[in-house]
Amino acid sequence: MYQLQLGQIGLFVLVGFALPALGMVLLAWGLQLFLGYHRPSQTKNQPYECGMKPMQAAHVQFDIRYYLYALLFILFDIEIVFIVPWILATDEISQSVGWKWLGPVEMLVFLVILAVGLAYAWKKGALKWE
Amino acid sequence: MGNASEIFKFTRLSIIWLCLIFIPVWLVAYAVGIFIPYFLIKDQQNIFFDVFQALVPIIAVLVFIPINAMFMVLFERRGLALFTVRSGPNRVGVDGLLQTAADAVKLLFKEDITPRGADIAMFTLAPITFFAPSVFAAIPLLAAVTNDHPLFHIVNLPTGIFYVLAASSVPVVGIVMGGWASNNKYSLVGGLRSAAQAISYEIPLVLSLVSMCMMAKSLDVVQIANQQAGGILDWNIFGGGALRGIDKFIALNLVGNTIDAKTILDAAYPSGILSYIAAGVLIVCSVIMFLLYLTGACAEINRIPFDLPEAESELVSGYNTEYSGIKFAIFFLAEFTNLFIVSSIAVVMFMGGGGNPIPAWLLDPWWPSFASSVGPMFDLVTAKGLMLVDEHTFFPALWVIAKTYAFVFFAVLIRGTLPRFRIDQLMDFGWKRLIPLSLIVFLVMAFARVLVNVHLVMPAGGAP
Numbered sequence: 001m002y003q004l005q006l007g008q009i010g011l012f013v014l015v016g017f018a019l020p021a022l023g024m025v026l027l028a029w030g031l032q033l034f035l036g037y038h039r040p041s042q043t044k045n046q047p048y049e050c051g052m053k054p055m056q057a058a059h060v061q062f063d064i065r066y067y068l069y070a071l072l073f074i075l076f077d078i079e080i081v082f083i084v085p086w087i088l089a090t091d092e093i094s095q096s097v098g099w100k101w102l103g104p105v106e107m108l109v110f111l112v113i114l115a116v117g118l119a120y121a122w123k124k125g126a127l128k129w130e
Numbered sequence: 131m132g133n134a135s136e137i138f139k140f141t142r143l144s145i146i147w148l149c150l151i152f153i154p155v156w157l158v159a160y161a162v163g164i165f166i167p168y169f170l171i172k173d174q175q176n177i178f179f180d181v182f183q184a185l186v187p188i189i190a191v192l193v194f195i196p197i198n199a200m201f202m203v204l205f206e207r208r209g210l211a212l213f214t215v216r217s218g219p220n221r222v223g224v225d226g227l228l229q230t231a232a233d234a235v236k237l238l239f240k241e242d243i244t245p246r247g248a249d250i251a252m253f254t255l256a257p258i259t260f261f262a263p264s265v266f267a268a269i270p271l272l273a274a275v276t277n278d279h280p281l282f283h284i285v286n287l288p289t290g291i292f293y294v295l296a297a298s299s300v301p302v303v304g305i306v307m308g309g310w311a312s313n314n315k316y317s318l319v320g321g322l323r324s325a326a327q328a329i330s331y332e333i334p335l336v337l338s339l340v341s342m343c344m345m346a347k348s349l350d351v352v353q354i355a356n357q358q359a360g361g362i363l364d365w366n367i368f369g370g371g372a373l374r375g376i377d378k379f380i381a382l383n384l385v386g387n388t389i390d391a392k393t394i395l396d397a398a399y400p401s402g403i404l405s406y407i408a409a410g411v412l413i414v415c416s417v418i419m420f421l422l423y424l425t426g427a428c429a430e431i432n433r434i435p436f437d438l439p440e441a442e443s444e445l446v447s448g449y450n451t452e453y454s455g456i457k458f459a460i461f462f463l464a465e466f467t468n469l470f471i472v473s474s475i476a477v478v479m480f481m482g483g484g485g486n487p488i489p490a491w492l493l494d495p496w497w498p499s500f501a502s503s504v505g506p507m508f509d510l511v512t513a514k515g516l517m518l519v520d521e522h523t524f525f526p527a528l529w530v531i532a533k534t535y536a537f538v539f540f541a542v543l544i545r546g547t548l549p550r551f552r553i554d555q556l557m558d559f560g561w562k563r564l565i566p567l568s569l570i571v572f573l574v575m576a577f578a579r580v581l582v583n584v585h586l587v588m589p590a591g592g593a594p
Contacts, residue, residue: 014576018191021265025143025258025460028238032456046316047245057247059427062576066326073329076565080336084292087344090576104576111569118565119261127561 068126079114133215140208143225146342147201147302159186160192163281186281191268199466200230206542213546234459247314257457260304262463267297267471274351274478277526279411290351291343293334296329300326301468304447305439312452317456320448323553324439327429330560334568335426341572342479345370355483357505365482367420369412373586375399378586381491386568398583408581415575418482422568427472433541435548473537481533484526
């Protein structure tokens with residue numbers, strides 16, 4: 001019934017789903033602005049900290065200890081982006097050469113390089129939570 | 131579990147709901163997709179004819195998500211009550227069916243508090259960032275759930291699973307935004323923890339799905355679901371089609387066609403004993419991948435035992451400590467929608483999508499020509515002529531919902547059973563156990579797949 005092009009589908013998805021989802025949220029929010037009551041006070045708007053006054057500001061420079069994990073994660077995420085075309089083409093690659101193990105062996109080489117990287121990071125202590 | 135009557139009530143509630151949830155979605159889909167174009171506009175050349183039909187998936191999702199999340203909250207509360215031997219909410223409506231609706235109305239009347247010093251723009255945007263991707267992620271799944279119904283064909287993306295993965299990893303941004311913008315230390319720690327576990331468990335999660343795409347050689351969720359049609363032996367959890375040859379061997383043997391049966395066995399397992407070993411390896415690997423998916427999915431949507439971002443006993447309520455009123459309700463809604471979406475991905479990728487679990491060779495003698503006996507019944511009571519309800523859509527949709535709720539029940543069971551991880555245990559388990567394991571299993575599957583013909587086609591004329 002519908003023979004739309006890929007770009008049109010993307011546009012449809014964005015316009016069709018993003019706007020209604022946004023609309024739904026805004027509708028609920030507007031309903032609450034209308035129905036709920038608003039009497040802000042000094043004590044009520046204070047950020048919660050177990051009942052006492054907040055000790056310091058929460059917008060501080062926070063030491064994110066897992067940045068090494070995050071760097072490794074980028075590496076592995078890109079690896080997955082490379083795997084996805086491989087899964088679709090692996091049989092064709094193997095057939096074009098006539099050796100049925102070519103596709104898996106390629107993946108073996110690719111993953112071994114990654115695994116060596118992970119093992120190195122592990123050994124150097126990048127995967128240690130302090 | 132000693133309380134038989136509570137179990138009965140819980141089951142009854144679920145069955146009532148399974149029947150009820152379709153009605154509003156159908157009514158809306160019928161009104162927008164069939165009634166307005168065919169009876170009010172009539173002119174097929176009119177641009178609005180197409181526009182209204184294209185609106186069906188959007189309207190269906192937007193009706194389905196809140197109603198479904200409403201039930202899931204009740205389902206979870208009743209389920210937890212079941213495991214801790216108490217009644218749970220059972221006063222509002224029949225068996226407590228309207229409890230969540232009452233809660234939602236209550237939240238509407240609450241005051242919307244923005245804490246002092248909060249970043250107001252981010253504080254407001256965070257629930258939306260958390261909720262919108264769950265609507266996006268439902269898009270390609272809709273086509274798989276309705277078995278590629280013409281009205282939902284428009285949302286069937288060729289790279290469906292890739293898109294779903296992309297969309298379902300966005301909510302973490304919403305959590306970090308909300309955590310940072312709240313000007314609260316608990317929220318900040320909760321948001322950052324959420325990012326930490328998202329980066330640790332995304333890789334096993336994606337690799338498990340990608341391995342199933344490798345078995346199916348496709349990223350299209352509709353295609354992956356259709357490949358698993360024909361009973362439990364064809365499901366991806368059992369080797370991604372490694373048992374397909376045996377399934378067809380049994381089917382042909384039952385017909386009495388032993389000559390074709392031998393050829394099909396040779397075609398499916400071309401290398402003799404090596405192929406059978408490979409098929410066994412594939413089954414074990416698929417089950418491991420499935421368990422990896424469950425673990426990764428639990429971590430991705432912050433369910434117990436991975437609910438560190440909102441750990442009540444340490445961080446009050448984590449990233450949504452400062453949220454109240456409707457913003458909190460949206461966080462809550464999105465959380466349950468994410469659970470539903472993750473479960474339906476598991477159903478489509480591992481559990482055969484809309485297929486029924488009984489193998490075709492068992493079902494056919496038991497209930498001959500199942501579809502054709504049900505079809506005329508549908509003609510009588512519904513609008514099959516208008517292609518809204520037919521047996522090719524109805525049963526798959528019912529099966530997907532039922533299987534998805536089985537996963538939701540499993541998630542509730544886990545919530546009622548397991549304690550919470552510590553953050554260093556969580557990171558170690560993700561990086562030192564799950565990621566190496568998923569890489570090895572993926573590689574083993576890549577090798578074993580070559581020895582087994584997982585895309586087996588029946589010989590012409592021999593198919594039962």
